[in-house]
Amino acid sequence: MQVGDTVYISGQLAHDAEGNFVGEGDFDAQVRATLENLDKVLAHFGASRRQVVETSVLVVGLREHFDAAAAAHARYFGDHRPTSTISGVVELALPAQLVEIGAVVRLDIAS
Template sequence: MSRTIISSDRAPKAIGPYSQAVKVGNTIYTSGQVPFDPATGELVTGDIATQTRRVFENLKAVLEAADASFADVARVGIYLTDLANFAAVNAVMAEYFKEPYPARSTIGVAALPRGAQVEIDMVAVKE
């Protein structure tokens, strides 16, 4: 099966040897996004809600580059450096998703790139 590399200049460039997303068949796998401003490449400042919104906006840009949207997302993976931020991240996620919600995991991690507090990846299926 062939792979199509997906990229958007409205999301931060990859900071390593990976693509923003890869489409295989009708499935889109996004790489994890952290709250980097795509214009500057710098971590956004602010509370966890501000950082989480930036992550979802970055993912929205990548999905749109694949002709997809949050309505096509089947699974979300969330990585937090502080699980006390769980409720705040849930509240922001509810701004971007409507029922029926995708499957999701939330995992506490020791650290994320450049001191980010949140990283999110997704799997979408575009029929």
């Protein structure tokens, strides 16, 4: 949803172009697919990763997956550091889903 120069991206998850869930049982694969989907939403709005100002990351099994989630976030954003909240949850919308990532983007920031 876009309001002025701000885009609010709801939680993305690991699904392919046909809507099939991918990466069952594989946290790293789910994170990769989720971030690829985030890239697609950014492209839809003509935005780049550098325009992301906030992320919200929900993780099932946070203690087990925290390091992998943090490393993937750092690789994805490089030297850009948006504010980020990572929260552990008991479950997400889909039974095999381990991660969900939402974001806030400012289009008026140079990419």
